[in-house]
Amino acid sequence: MPLPPDALATARACADVARAAVLPHFRRGVTVDDKSDESPVTLADRSAEQAIRDILSTRHPRHGVLGEEFGRSGMTEGEWCWVVDPIDGTRSFITGRPSFTTLIALLHEGRPVLGVIDQPVTGERWIGVEGEATRYEAGCLPLPAPVVRTRPCPDLAEAELSCTSPDMLAPPSDRRFSGLKHAARRTSWGGDAYAYGLLALGQIDLIAECSMKPWDWAALVPVVTGAGGVITDWAGDPLRLDSDGTVLACGDPAMLHAAVRALSPTETIG
Structure with missing residues (x-):
């Protein structure tokens, strides 16, 4: 259409x-x-x-x-x-x-x-x-390229993980996120939707968040997918207006299965 x-x-x-x-x-x-x-x-x-x-x-x-x-x-x-x-x-x-x-x-x-x-x-x-x-x-910043791409990172153990704030991770989401955090290489906090732009630029590999409303994620979907990434809920399903509020963005789609598995309640740590 x-x-x-x-x-x-x-x-x-x-x-x-x-x-x-x-x-x-x-x-x-x-x-x-x-x-x-x-x-x-x-x-x-x-x-x-x-x-x-x-x-x-x-x-x-x-x-x-x-x-x-x-x-x-x-x-x-x-x-x-x-x-x-x-x-x-x-x-x-x-x-x-x-x-x-x-x-x-x-x-x-x-x-x-x-x-x-x-x-x-x-x-x-x-x-x-x-x-x-x-x-x-790029506005006032150096322009890397007018058309941007995510970077290859198929291995979850090498991924730079980002989340806006641990405050959004109320139980049981906190335990599920912990499983992903332990599986990733490193975790950084902050950024809100700006982090998804950085993922599109190949600076971040993985973002997992929850308590997200449609206005928080709708604009992110075409940006992430158009840069070569994938964005779903924590179960790996497409985001919908009635989704559960979880959002998972992977710069490399090859990482999605491992990320979903790490977020699974049966895989969490602690």
């Missing part, structure tokens, strides 16, 4: 307006509120999502929209639905770390077919379109 006309241009425009809404608040002591799930939210989050929604309602009024801050609008169960997270990594944003991102995805009948990961401060942007190679725009 081809993308709707101007869908890619729309995604770029959404990322641009989100940058414009977010950057004036970065490292400016923005007020932070706690949502019902105790996650933080700021004026920057809300302003950026509203700016994105304004573009979507003008350019694609018949499409549904699902966003972290303002929920569902339009036909979110219809053929086309945009899924957006204005600031993925609000904790990083409010503490001045330039590892938060804006995530923009377009789903066709529940399947992500377009994804953008945008880092407003560095100007980096990853663009994934189903069936195409992932493209990378």
Whole structure:
């Protein structure tokens, strides 16, 4: 199924307006509120999502929209639905770390077919379109290549593993993650969705996270797969809107089976 006309241009425009809404608040002591799930939210989050929604309602009024801050609008169960997270990594944003991102995805009948990961401060942007190679725009950083690839790493014992925070690993997920951590070469913490961009650049081999909502992972799918990787839930199944919240990304698809096995409850340590 081809993308709707101007869908890619729309995604770029959404990322641009989100940058414009977010950057004036970065490292400016923005007020932070706690949502019902105790996650933080700021004026920057809300302003950026509203700016994105304004573009979507003008350019694609018949499409549904699902966003972290303002929920569902339009036909979110219809053929086309945009899924957006204005600031993925609000904790990083409010503490001045330039590892938060804006995530923009377009789903066709529940399947992500377009994804953008945008880092407003560095100007980096990853663009994934189903069936195409992932493209990378480096902003103010050295440009490794406009078309990026994950690196070969079929052996789990050689893998660089990443996860945003151990706080997301509530029981029994913590024990399952421990099995993967012991099997991998090394584990690093932090990064939010930015880590998936690094996986697409071949800097990270493996990411395992849980408690993920659709707006946390939808944009990541076309970026990771377009760079040669694979992204599933912890059972190795494709991600769906009703998935269990676990996400597993492997830069080298040959590692997937071993990673899923390490995450299995029967394989955990401790």
